[in-house]
Amino acid sequence: xxxGPSSEDVLKDLTSSEYKYGFTTDIETDIIxxxxxxxxxxxxxxxxxxxxxxxxxxxxxxxxxxQQPVPQWGHVKVDPIDYDNISFYAAPRKKATVGDVDPExxxxxxKLGIPLHERDMLLGKTSGAELSAVETSSTMAVDAIVDSAxxxxxxxxxxxxxxxxxxxxxxxxxxxxxxxxxxxxKVVPVRDNYYSALNSAVFSDxxxxxIPKGVRCPMELASYFRINSSGTGQFExxxxxxxxxxxxxxxxxCTAPMRDENQLHAAVxxxxxxxxxxxxxxxVQNWYPGDKLGKGGVYNLVTKRALCAGDFSxxxxxxxxxxxxxxxxxxxxxxxxxxxxxEFYSVAVTNNYQEADTGTKMIHIGRxxxxxxxxxxxxxxxxxxxxxxxxKVLPGADGVRNYTQCDSLxxxxxxxxHTFPIMDIQNPTAIIEHEATTSKIxxxxxxxxxxxxxxxxxxVSLIVGGYAKEVVQKLxxxxxxEAQKLLSLSIENSVG
Amino acid sequence: MSLLxxxxxxxxxxxKEILRGIDLTINPGEVHAVMGPNGAGxxxxxxxxxxxxxxxxxxxxxxxxxxxxxxxxxxxxxWEGLFLSFQYPVEIPGVSMVNFMRTAVNAQRExxxxxxxxxxxxxxxxxxxxxxxxxxxxxxxxSVNEGFSGGEKKRNEIFQMAMLEPTLSILDExxxxxxxxxxRIVSEGVNRLKSAERSSIVITHYQKLxxxxxxxxxxxxxxxxxVKSGGPELGDRxxxxxxxxxxxxxxx
Numbered sequence: 001x002x003x004g005p006s007s008e009d010v011l012k013d014l015t016s017s018e019y020k021y022g023f024t025t026d027i028e029t030d031i032i033x034x035x036x037x038x039x040x041x042x043x044x045x046x047x048x049x050x051x052x053x054x055x056x057x058x059x060x061x062x063x064x065x066x067q068q069p070v071p072q073w074g075h076v077k078v079d080p081i082d083y084d085n086i087s088f089y090a091a092p093r094k095k096a097t098v099g100d101v102d103p104e105x106x107x108x109x110x111k112l113g114i115p116l117h118e119r120d121m122l123l124g125k126t127s128g129a130e131l132s133a134v135e136t137s138s139t140m141a142v143d144a145i146v147d148s149a150x151x152x153x154x155x156x157x158x159x160x161x162x163x164x165x166x167x168x169x170x171x172x173x174x175x176x177x178x179x180x181x182x183x184x185x186k187v188v189p190v191r192d193n194y195y196s197a198l199n200s201a202v203f204s205d206x207x208x209x210x211i212p213k214g215v216r217c218p219m220e221l222a223s224y225f226r227i228n229s230s231g232t233g234q235f236e237x238x239x240x241x242x243x244x245x246x247x248x249x250x251x252x253x254c255t256a257p258m259r260d261e262n263q264l265h266a267a268v269x270x271x272x273x274x275x276x277x278x279x280x281x282x283x284v285q286n287w288y289p290g291d292k293l294g295k296g297g298v299y300n301l302v303t304k305r306a307l308c309a310g311d312f313s314x315x316x317x318x319x320x321x322x323x324x325x326x327x328x329x330x331x332x333x334x335x336x337x338x339x340x341x342x343e344f345y346s347v348a349v350t351n352n353y354q355e356a357d358t359g360t361k362m363i364h365i366g367r368x369x370x371x372x373x374x375x376x377x378x379x380x381x382x383x384x385x386x387x388x389x390x391x392k393v394l395p396g397a398d399g400v401r402n403y404t405q406c407d408s409l410x411x412x413x414x415x416x417x418h419t420f421p422i423m424d425i426q427n428p429t430a431i432i433e434h435e436a437t438t439s440k441i442x443x444x445x446x447x448x449x450x451x452x453x454x455x456x457x458x459x460v461s462l463i464v465g466g467y468a469k470e471v472v473q474k475l476x477x478x479x480x481x482e483a484q485k486l487l488s489l490s491i492e493n494s495v496g
Numbered sequence: 497m498s499l500l501x502x503x504x505x506x507x508x509x510x511x512k513e514i515l516r517g518i519d520l521t522i523n524p525g526e527v528h529a530v531m532g533p534n535g536a537g538x539x540x541x542x543x544x545x546x547x548x549x550x551x552x553x554x555x556x557x558x559x560x561x562x563x564x565x566x567x568x569x570x571x572x573x574x575w576e577g578l579f580l581s582f583q584y585p586v587e588i589p590g591v592s593m594v595n596f597m598r599t600a601v602n603a604q605r606e607x608x609x610x611x612x613x614x615x616x617x618x619x620x621x622x623x624x625x626x627x628x629x630x631x632x633x634x635x636x637x638x639s640v641n642e643g644f645s646g647g648e649k650k651r652n653e654i655f656q657m658a659m660l661e662p663t664l665s666i667l668d669e670x671x672x673x674x675x676x677x678x679x680r681i682v683s684e685g686v687n688r689l690k691s692a693e694r695s696s697i698v699i700t701h702y703q704k705l706x707x708x709x710x711x712x713x714x715x716x717x718x719x720x721x722x723v724k725s726g727g728p729e730l731g732d733r734x735x736x737x738x739x740x741x742x743x744x745x746x747x748x
Contacts, residue, residue, distance in 0.1 A: 448582065449596075450569070451582075452597075453571050453604045454599050458599060463588060
């Protein structure tokens with residue numbers, strides 16, 4: 001009767017769209033034997049040709065970590081991690097090729113939609129198989145990290161003209177040791193928690209950013225993390241310093257191949273913000289979430305924190321979390337400078353057997369400090385999605401304001417949404433607002449869409465997209481489009 | 497071939513029987529008015545025709561373009577040209593009208609084997625159709641029905657109808673809550689879409705709309721059945737005398 005696709009075709013189409021980034025790249029990898037002990041820490045440090053102070057930093061961290069019990073407080077079920085069965089360092093071996101990056105790696109990033117050619121990107125030329133919003137962006141500098149090692153950082157020279165340092169962490173340790181030493185571990189101390197100690201012992205690479213006084217970084221800076229090897233963990237370290245009156249917008253994206261095993265990703269991100277400086281940090285996290293039965297997937301156990309050290313400084317975290325089997329992260333703001341501001345915008349989507357325990361901490365130390373928390377949880381399948389947040393106001397912090405809005409949307413009868421808000425207010429002048437809602441996907445909205453000819457799946461993704469819009473629109477444009485697509489993908493076939 | 501044939505339709509919602517044997521045939525080009533006291537089953541009929549999952553058919557059959565309508569999913573019915581102007585249009589926060597309509601129009605085009613409209617083509621079409629119901633451009637850029645006044649919501653329904661060009665449209669009390677000007681605009685919108693192929697079912701309590709759209713057939717629904725059918729004169733009698741005589745005739 002008609003030439004259009006039948007409903008079965010449509011259904012088949014939808015169910016077969018799986019994790020798109022699950023491929024592996026066949027590259028020669030330098031990988032160290034599995035297990036963790038002091039020799040491994042020394043070996044990592046040696047491979048990275050680090051100075052002695054760096055090695056001592058690692059060894060202190062390792063010794064502390066070894067004595068600590070595994071934390072159990074998260075609302076997640078993490079199978080015990082066998083640290084003897086993980087390799088803590090894997091780096092693509094460099095080949096003698098044109099330029100300095102293995103063509104296979106360039107191809108990999110092309111496939112992921114992340115351009116490693118500066119010129120191509122300026123022209124907005126699409127190089128990969130898929131047209132990605134990231135590729136059509138105007139200008140963005142990229143630090144590409146595969147497993148344990150940074151592969152390439154684009155636009156370094158152009159940024160250097162402004163005094164901006166954007167390079168891999170390893171290079172920063174060698175080339176700017178004083179800066180690294182001054183700030184490393186100042187926002188997230190080695191002994192902050194179990195995973196920050198582990199990261200401090202074995203971190204292999206990551207990005208380093210320094211924006212000098214009064215400089216507004218003219219382009220988005222992006223780190224792209226890719227786990228490629230099997231049986232490895234990724235432990236990256238990011239350190240961002242915004243000097244007085246500086247501004248930078250920083251993006252982070254992540255993917256990993258589909259594997260049956262659980263892979264560990266334990267990162268630390270530290271942001272140090274001086275007087276009147278501003279840092280925006282955006283994440284689109286899409287690590288492999290495991291299959292439909294909950295097998296495999298990345299354990300994403302991350303410590304992210306910003307210190308608003310100077311007066312009138314500002315930090316804004318925006319995250320769209322769709323991947324990982326387990327997510328455990330709380331990007332936080334320590335508001336030490338008077339009149340400093342912290343923001344946290346989050347969309348966390350869980351489907352199948354994913355578990356997310358995420359939120360933020362806003363620690364108000366300075367006077368007239370303000371914070372804003374917008375958290376949107378979307379749960380489907382058999383997943384568990386928890387918001388855990390803390391607003392703390394210290395006795396000396398007069399005139400604090402906080403607004404927290406915490407919404408949960410349930411797409412199935414078998415998923416769970418939980419909120420664990422903690423408020424510790426030690427100053428009576430604080431004005432704290434907290435709003436929370438939990439709702440199911442609205443059947444009237446669904447039917448309204450379907451009556452207009454919008455397929456149920458598309459209707460769900462429209463409605464969910466609308467629900468998440470307040471957060472997604474905080475992302476830089478290039479990322480916002482990508483994030484919308486990801487949201488739709490992660491909730492496919494999830495209403496029931 | 498008739499466009500729609502309803503035979504002995506029984507339906508319930510939340511376990512309560514509402515329709516108790518509806519029979520109705522609609523041919524291409526016809527306009528049918530459905531009237532009746534509150535709770536008679538008028539809105540249930542439109543919900544059943546469009547496949548609202550909150551209602552259940554317990555008996556009977558519906559043929560639409562010769563196909564078993566009850567086997568089709570709600571979106572497939574829409575692609576085949578069935579449209580409902582909702583009595584209570586639904587708000588969808590965060591979803592712009594533009595995005596909503598583009599998804600709907602392109603889904604229909606895909607079903608019909610047509611290529612998706614480009615952004616330019618689509619926006620041009622929006623502009624033309626907006627003019628039909630004098631819908632403000634600002635509304636088109638807002639979230640679906642969010643913050644719309646009652647009248648704006650109804651005009652927005654007719655705007656969507658103009659965009660989707662349905663074969664059979666059901667107007668479920670589209671006139672209620674409209675002031676005189678809005679009613680005229682909505683009616684003109686409806687009339688512009690009339691053709692020899694297109695049919696409509698107009699559910700209403702008021703005379704004004706029927707004066708504008710001029711149905712050839714009027715049906716009175718009472719207690720889940722069509723108890724009386726006739727021409728425009730039946731509508732005139734209802735407006736003059738109310739439903740009491742129908743109730744008495746039916747029960748007496």
